[in-house]
Amino acid sequence: MSVIQKAFLTNSLTHKEIVGILSSDEYNDSLFSYANLARKEHNGDDVHLKGLLEFSNICSKNCHYCGLRRQNKSLKRYRLKPKEIISLAEKAISYGYKTIVLQSGESNIYGIDEFCHVIKSIRKMGAHVTLSIGEKSEEEYLAYKNAGANRYLLRIETTDEELYKKLHPSMSHQNRFECLKVLKKLGYETGSGSLVGLPGQSISSLADDILFFQKSGFDMIGIGPFISNENTPLRSEKNGSFYMALKVMAIIRLLMPKINIPASTAMETLDKNGRVIALQSGANVVMPVITEGEHRSLYRLYPGKICLDDTPSHCRLCISGKIRSIGRGVSLTNGDSNNFIYRGGAA
Numbered sequence: 001m002s003v004i005q006k007a008f009l010t011n012s013l014t015h016k017e018i019v020g021i022l023s024s025d026e027y028n029d030s031l032f033s034y035a036n037l038a039r040k041e042h043n044g045d046d047v048h049l050k051g052l053l054e055f056s057n058i059c060s061k062n063c064h065y066c067g068l069r070r071q072n073k074s075l076k077r078y079r080l081k082p083k084e085i086i087s088l089a090e091k092a093i094s095y096g097y098k099t100i101v102l103q104s105g106e107s108n109i110y111g112i113d114e115f116c117h118v119i120k121s122i123r124k125m126g127a128h129v130t131l132s133i134g135e136k137s138e139e140e141y142l143a144y145k146n147a148g149a150n151r152y153l154l155r156i157e158t159t160d161e162e163l164y165k166k167l168h169p170s171m172s173h174q175n176r177f178e179c180l181k182v183l184k185k186l187g188y189e190t191g192s193g194s195l196v197g198l199p200g201q202s203i204s205s206l207a208d209d210i211l212f213f214q215k216s217g218f219d220m221i222g223i224g225p226f227i228s229n230e231n232t233p234l235r236s237e238k239n240g241s242f243y244m245a246l247k248v249m250a251i252i253r254l255l256m257p258k259i260n261i262p263a264s265t266a267m268e269t270l271d272k273n274g275r276v277i278a279l280q281s282g283a284n285v286v287m288p289v290i291t292e293g294e295h296r297s298l299y300r301l302y303p304g305k306i307c308l309d310d311t312p313s314h315c316r317l318c319i320s321g322k323i324r325s326i327g328r329g330v331s332l333t334n335g336d337s338n339n340f341i342y343r344g345g346a347a
């Protein structure tokens, strides 16, 4: 039995086996097809579409890779008003979205009550709410949970502590781990993930990331290649590899067959068919942007962001067409991950 078949049947791999798979291309075909099979067996053929609403690009942090970092003075900053966020969410819901993902830089520019009002208003319209707004206190996470937020995405970015320190000035790796624990404890459907191809990142540390995700029992994992941004300290570094990110994602699918895995936008930036390839290699979620107008381009994490001039309704039609073209359908459920349902978390 090959190592990939073993992973498919037992949902387990050793660190050494993961390093072996990531270090060679000889497993690629079988890795991607078994990951696709695991996705099909445990999650079916339907793809969850979740509307990504990038409601502010203001950030107090300085992550070395990200265009939203505080010290990037060349970026025009914006903050949508609560009623604008609610109105964009309402439109997206009318196009058929059942989950709104509220994402922003990390900041305190919205009061907790103000943000609870946004969450409650979106929940009242019948959609689920995912938050991706960074590290907060337990009290703040609890307030948003009580307001109705269902899910939270917080990538660990890398489990390599030394590398984390280098890339995240004045941030605490330990606090990131703590936040993830608190989110899970509070009953959020919890997602994490990493960047693949960060300068100085080793294959062994990618294997550590994968095993950490499995041990933590997260419900969603987002994997994206690092893309170099000229307005950051990593401007001269080369981009991460599309295929390395795809391999990490596919191994995660074999080890965590019931979780939700998005086909990341950064993958499509590196390969014009990236999201479809990811959907055929283990992914079961796509998060099209539902922000409108100039805010789409001002949410500039990295260059080459896709669909900048498109409208949310166009994006939904376009991705739905791509999904149908590979024999898959768009899910009509609320988008909970089967992992969350099986561990008894869903309402």
Ligand code: SAM
Binding pocket: 065, 066, 067, 068, 103, 104, 105, 106, 132, 133, 134, 135, 153, 154, 155, 157, 194, 195, 224, 225, 226, 227, 228, 229, 266, 301, 302
């Ligand atoms: N500020 C929140 C946080 O950091 O958790 C949420 C928004 S942040 C922009 C979302 C994700 O963007 C990060 O977790 C990071 O992995 C990704 N990202 C930032 N810069 C990137 C880059 N240059 N290439 C690829 N992904 C990037």
Ligand code: SF4
Binding pocket: 059, 060, 061, 062, 063, 066, 067, 068, 069, 070, 104, 105, 106, 134
């Ligand atoms: Fe801010 Fe998130 Fe970008 Fe870091 S990754 S600079 S926290 S928006």
